[in-house]
Amino acid sequence: MVTVPMVLLLGFLSARSVAVGSANPWYAALAKPELTPPDWVFPIAWSILYVLLGVALAMIIH
Incomplete structure (x- = not known):
């Protein structure tokens, strides 16, 4: 199940590329x-969602 870590890494990298939450003045x-x-x-919520997205992608691929 390489899709779960792949989706988690994609989410992590995209979150690091922008100011999020209280770090965003807007x-x-x-x-x-x-x-x-x-x-x-x-x-926590986004991590759970990304794990579920990875599982869903794995189910679609297989």
Whole structure:
């Protein structure tokens, strides 16, 4: 299952190429609702999503 690490690496590299979350002044200046999750939730959620995308790609290929 080389697709899962490949998709994770692609997501990691694309995230490193832009300022994300509170490091992005535009995002930090937005008026966010009270139900907005804290910044530490996003890396966990995106990691889970990228693993699932890799599994889905592996299922499509095979």
